[in-house]
Amino acid sequence: MINPSTLVSSSDIARRAGVQRAAVSNWRRRHADFPAPVVRSPGELFKAEQVAIWLGQRAIPAGSRRPDEAEGTTFGDRFRGTFDPSGRDGRAEDVDPRATERRERRSERSLRSDRAFDRPRRDGRANEIATRLMNWLWRLRTIGDPAAHADVLLTALYLRAAAPQGWDELVRRWRERSTGSMDDLEHALRGHVARDRQLMDMLWEPRWWAESPFLGPRNLSDLIDLLATTEGLSDKEVASEVAAELTERIAAWEGHRGGEFHTPRSVADLLARLVDPQPGEHVHDPCCGTGDLLVAAAARLPSGSVPMLSGSALSPRPLLRAGLNLALHGLRADLAPNALARIRGGPFSAGPFHCVISNPPFAMREWTTPGPSSPGHWRYGDPPKSNADFAWLQHIIGSLTPEGRAAVVMAPGSTFRGGRERWIRMAMLEDGVVSCVIRLPQGLFHTTNIPVTVWVLEKGRSPGSDVLLIDATDVAPDDFGEIVDAYRDRRTCERSRSRIPARACSLGELRDADYRLDPRALVSTRKTDSAGRERIDHLSERAAIDRLVRRSVLLDAKITQIEPVAADAMDGPHASRWPRRSLGDLCLIRTGPARIPSGTAADAPVVTARQIKDRRVHDEDLQYASARFAETSSQYRLRRGDVVCIRTGSISRAALIDADHEGWILGRGCLLLRPGPGVRPGYLLHCLSHPQVDDWVARRASGSVMPTISVQRLRELPIPVPPRARQDEICALLDAIDEKAALHAEIVRRTQRLHGAALTALLGDAPTG
Template sequence: MTDLGRYVVTRADIARLAGVQRPAVSNWERRYGDFPAPTRSPDHPGVDVFRADRIAVWLDRRKIQSSGRRDWEPAGTTFGDRFRRALGDRRFITSEFVHHLLARQDRFRGEIASDEYLKLLLALVYAWGRSGTDATRGEAYQEALGLFDFAPRIAGHRETADLADFVFQQVPARREECAAVFDLLLDHYRSTQGRRDGGEFFTPRSVARTMARLLAAAGHPPERVHDPFCRAGEVLTALLAELPAQAEPLVTGSAPGVDALALARMNLTLHGAEEAALRHRMEIEDPFAGPGEGHGADWVATNPPFGFKLSDEARERWGRPWPYGPPGSRGDLAWLQHVVESLAPGGRAAVVMPNGAGFAGGRAQTVRARMVHDGVVECVMELPPHLFSDTAIPVSIWMLTRPRPGTRRRDVLFVDGSALGAMTGPASREFTDADIAALVGAYSTWRNGGDGADPGGAASDVPSVPFRALGLDEIREWEYRLTPHALVGPDTPFAAPDSTGQSLGRRLERLEAAVERLRELSDEAARLGTVERWTAAPAADGGPSESYPPGWREATLGELAEITTGPGGKWPEGTGEPSAGVPVVRARHVSGHRILHGDTGTVPWEEAEAHPRYRLRAGDLVMTRSGTVGRCALVTAAEDGWLFGTHLVRIRPHSPVWSDYLLGFLTRPGTQDWIDRRAAGTTGVRHVSAKSLAGLPVLLPPEDERERIGRLLHRLDERRRVHTSVVATLDEYRAELADLLLSGRVRPDDQD
């Protein structure tokens, strides 16, 4: 293992080694107070440097999103893993180890189900992390096999013993390492198993962190934390992670399933709460789980089961009254009341609720009204859909409190976070740290006396999130519908827009510049001649090419250019964090005979340099070769050195002066029809091969005329590009100007 403490790194080094752009490091440093402080080094006078070991530890906590991972990086890879690998530190890398564990599942095919295999892995990691030493391997093995009822079926199998040996040999016998492995395995369980275990698992980690940070922003460290439906303990471990090291609260919780209870106990033990008091029960239906059990909890955080229906006995509460009214069969309103009763005076809670709990009528509306007037609802925070792997139902976080006498607020905060989060798959979304900071910032601003009128966080890289506090009279007017998306917007459709005269001036300058450019291009095109000014050319008499003008000839595309297909899935599809390196052109970037910029993923410099075959240079052409085949674009100086992706083919003319002519020929209707007829595919995805394209017949005029045609077509493409830009700019300008005019913010000149 490399001793990283011997090294210092600059901000540019951090960016290069972690595979991000230089501004990302500055954003981390500005946004997060725990980012390591710079130091001075005699070897780097006047330059801030950082200890590499401290940077590595900080980056270990930053997981790379799926869209930003390189091909060889498994799920769960952190920027710390990438940073260490680049420095030659071959320490134990959690994500790589989990990848190897999951790859061994085939050895148990037919013996145990996939969810059982994951539970076996979790049990082995837990047992080793709790008491693992070389002298106690046998004890750890036996403990792991005793945690789940399916384990005895495979206890005598050689594959089981080999798996245990692999875990015990590879994982350092330290709780923090085992806890990291456990967390990644639990994430994989959540993403792959969904609701197979009766809805008991899981709360997404980013949602759990949001709940924990909201509670941490609300006051002093708690003496007791509680989760009445603790699933696999992921919310409780998130709460513990937000506490100072010296805090040792009593941790309590309930889980209705035996396996969920076992996982929660393992999870909490590895995260330092070995004395957690967890009970096997459905707390909302337990007649002995009365109000204020014990002394009540300072923090309650929970994600109750979606769509839960109360039993007849639970509805009647065994003779005890509901504090805010009977909820009928609705479990959501029952859970909210139970959570309030579980709080100590002055305590706070964060509860995940389906959005329907905020607007359902009848008994639900009555319960909400009474809770609001009693001051127990502090905040309702709407989240986006697809945060949960097993459902697209959008949810909200309700911040509840049990106010002490004289501390009851007379307003409720509404935060609309429905536009936050980054998609990590076709139907999965995850909060970034910046998203969490925006939500917590809105809540903290309101608690500290802000009026809720200023959206978003203070840092430039924290997204804007709308929030607004409403008084009791306003909430009554809304019939106690606690729906942030509807409540935080302006009350009228003609509220003052955010646009300013200065921004309009900038747009007008861009518009005028585009118009001037159009004039220049029009003048230049006129000097070259237009299509209408060309005269008909006489064809040669007789012969197979009698339709050709004199001096014209036929050649194949393969004779005129080098044709190279894109790599097979080599480059990542994009980046969550802006990665440093070389941009990748993909099929979606080919439009209007040009390459669109803006959302290109990147490949690290060293990887791009190892694959010169797939680099572009000015004058190349790229064509889509699968899906919608035949779209073409010219590579300009702005894309020189970029890479091209899987679904493209690069056409490199043997002479750069042929590029514009070939682009025109490839985009003519007859050529497009020829390409389309040669596209193959039997599953709905059509593709054209490089071999077919090489055989494309190309009609060539004499050299000087070829260049003139190419220049004219190039100018037409430029005119088209500028006209498109002008129309887009006019649309934006009109929309913004109309908004300002119709709201009375600006007036037309008298002459208008």
Template sequence: MGDFADVLVSRSDIARMAGVRRPAVTNWQRRHSDFPAPVDAGQGSTEPDAFRAGDVLEWLSGRTVPSNALRPEELPGVTYGDRFRAAIGGGDRAGGFRHAVERLARQEADALRGRLNTVEFLYLLLHLVYVRSRQQQRWSSYVADPVTVLQDVDLPRAAEVPLDRLVGALNGSPPPPQDEGRETFDGLLALLQDFDARTAAEFFTPASVSRVMARALATHSASVRRLHDPFCRTGELLTGYLDAVAVRGARAPQEVSGRAAYERALQLTRMNLVLRGVERPDVQPGFWTPSSGPADPPAAFDAVITNPPFALRLDPSVAPQDYWRYGVSRSGDFDWLQYVVTRLTEAGRAAVLMGAGAGFRGGFEGKARARMVQDGVVTCVMALPPGLFARTSIPTQIWFLRAPRGRAEPILFVDGGALGSMASRTRRVLTDDNVDDLVRAYESWTSRGVADQPGLARAAGLEEIEQHDFRLDPALYVKRDTLLDGSADPAETRGRLARLAEELERLREQADNVDRLARERLRRYGL
């Protein structure tokens, strides 16, 4: 950030250029120990504190503008650093490519998408951003003959997209630096999620959830050589992990791999990883449940991070699997959990996003949970608030796992069910402070054995967990407030709501499968 090394700014300057109110800057400084320190003005000075603009820019570049605070021309994923850079005079030096893409995706979209709907147009833009950023020879062929784009993107000619104008608009800016290309791609992915909640439910892990999973798992990054996601959506969890490792100054994994259940997810994951500097990501066709194969090698990965489909039911004809270490499964959730555990190396760790029902349902799942606890594979269960996903209100949990220990050990329970703020009438997001609190609770436990944080985190041993019939709902172990006489137990209420939400989720999955088949057939006929 050396462009502004000699420029000094006040708190009011920071607020104005970052587009926030003045008290927000004071709050940042008070809550975050890594906020830049003011320049020493000398003993007895009465001048307001001044900060080096380069230090401020670097700090703000790590803080994303919430979706409900975006300006009309801004893509999701823009940072306060982007605003600060443009306001202080860096707009001409950096960000030109990103601004061009923002115009195409927003103000000029209706004039340029032809007969494509907005979602299909954003997929096309994602491909063009990737090629412009990473494949200059291929880009040159697009400039020479824009129709060649159709060879790489599954678009019917009847779409009537003015490819010459699109390619020309992006060719007006030089190839973006790696950071800008990556940030532009991320912004389009976030915009895609906002525009198409139906597709978002299939594809996306909410950004704030990705940050919690990735940052927590990255606390074990020192020994990670192989990183894997067996159910990639757009690669957001893999790239989130790589970003978290980079922030920690740790060594990136030598091998990054994944599987994706359908072609579009496969393509987006590969592009996303390459833009993060992974030259040869190993992303292969995958499965909706591990028992439908193909399987990855056992004990192969040092870190696994994944958001598999929730609450699927296995066909009764599925044969018992070698990795069903904790019993025969007819539940997609425990098919996934057992699969992940058996893919870990001896020192391996995993973060798996699950519907909350996996933590309390009975029958086989209750027996499987008991065996997993007794084998020491569950290190932490972290409850997240409802409303984080675009099309479902199912409460979710992050299960942090490790390779079998052969003995029960205490489990950390983190109850974040009351966290977050409403980004819209129906969508909740975890704030940056929420993310920090959840990750800090996890790292305090795994690195120092410190667990008790009243109202947020607490560890429980085997005897207490057994008293709760091996239910792993954090609300059972972390008490937010003392209940009034006759009031409902929040854990029981949450369980009932989760069961209803899961039934709705199963019906939604059936409807989505029908919709997906219909879209594929219509696309074949150019409709």
């Protein structure tokens, strides 16, 4: 029962309905019948009873329901369940609008400080505690290995929450001596895991925090005092939320330095819902990273179930964080640092498992063992040695039980790349193991801005079965439950309740499309009248613009945080004394081929001057090289980390090759710069954009109409080379500014499209005669 006088704010509605604040804003914007606020200043407040009635008309999507919520449960049911049954909730006269406004301002500041726009709202205490701990970590960013310091932090946090006796003893000893050492931390952890063999395997072997000798007694004591005086960390649920928040922020801070991807919670939850693990089923992650996917899978099981979990990592180091993550959630798993050995062992070197969920690194190069390959080892075809994407997919299929299922995050290039990957993709489709391919929005991951895809694989399907393609490019993480609805409705042959564009493609259609699986190209627009379609487009554009603006706000916070450090790196007294080296000493320079035989869309794409814009490679108006040329001209194959620039005109038109464009061909009129160990590729890219560099090249170029510089003269270009740490700091700021520029360009583009969609949505079709 809700007291008729009870008022709630937008934040209260989101918290009680179990959604993010953005979902409430979307409801208000899209539905004219949403209750109007009864208090507008200084903070909007709504009548709780009216909100409950309105929410009672909205069923919770199947993919978003909690384990204890039955089919047909509404957001109103969830909202009402958070109130006191006696009706003794806050009354209108008890609500202080100024307090509400302050609370919402704090909430907005917390949101702006996040590194990931899609992070689900966590408990306020967890956010606050994580911020304090990150401040300790940030102070040590220039001392030793930051990743090792992060391991120390997470290990100490785990002891604080899970080993009260060992923790109290550790704090007592450190305070008695006014100092501490790594030996004390090791002693406490050894005592905690001594009686639990599985826990010892998860936490003891990879003790990488022992490699943090640079911390020193003072920094260690500061950490112990900080953890000891922070209330709430003895609660494992709070500690696990803090650890999850810390893991996301550390992953954003480290970027690719962490070695393996950290999977955002929204994506981890999506994958877990797609495979839908059941009690008694074994869930495996062949490249477990920080263990987020295994935690998400276990959360889908009913309370009281004992999850069967296992995982492998590319190296021993990530296992500590995966083990800590799982242990803080009260989970046990068989973890091993043998992911690379297993994938090298082929498709049947692990398992069988009922469910597999994974987010392996994109386009991993050095994955094969030295020496000749063994043809026929892989069922659907030998994967390229320069790209492990289809090795992971085949390995996962081979590790499933006869009726097993899997959900795997892949780079979008895996859906359309030609060459050997095209033949493997064709064989998988003909065999029927690919059930669904989903294209997700860009910007979900800290380490890449590309719109990743999810491959859903099922072992027991008939050969030649159709494939469901879902284009979720414009779907907010709050609405990922609708993706699950679209997938489950298709599996049960029900009419889809989801508004997300989706289409089941027959094998014949995929053959006609040359076995490409790009949902953007193959998912048709819903059949509707023109005005209705424009109204859908209007709402879609509005939602996309809102997401972009939120990301821009978060990016502003990031730039504000790193700008002072980068400015010190660029303007410090030592900057003018940085050594200068010639471009030829820093990198390999190669011109593009004189002639490229044309190929089809199934062959290798070519990077031409047309694709190089805004220091990025764009995918529009592509040309293709013939398969034979691509196979016999490996010197023109681009690698991740290469810098490509144009040879004529301004050299500042340059782009960095990422994982999604690896293997493409260097085009005519372009130059390849392959940096050596002395310079970071991103730093070299930004140097080429410097006005003085552009002027240097222009003065030495030949030709008045279209200036062209020779490779010999370009090798003489002087480049300032600061220490590697300074390069990282400079790149962090300039990359963030580039990303903000790209966001604003996308906002402008979508806003222009919004005008036409809004016009038709408001006025309908214009008269034609």
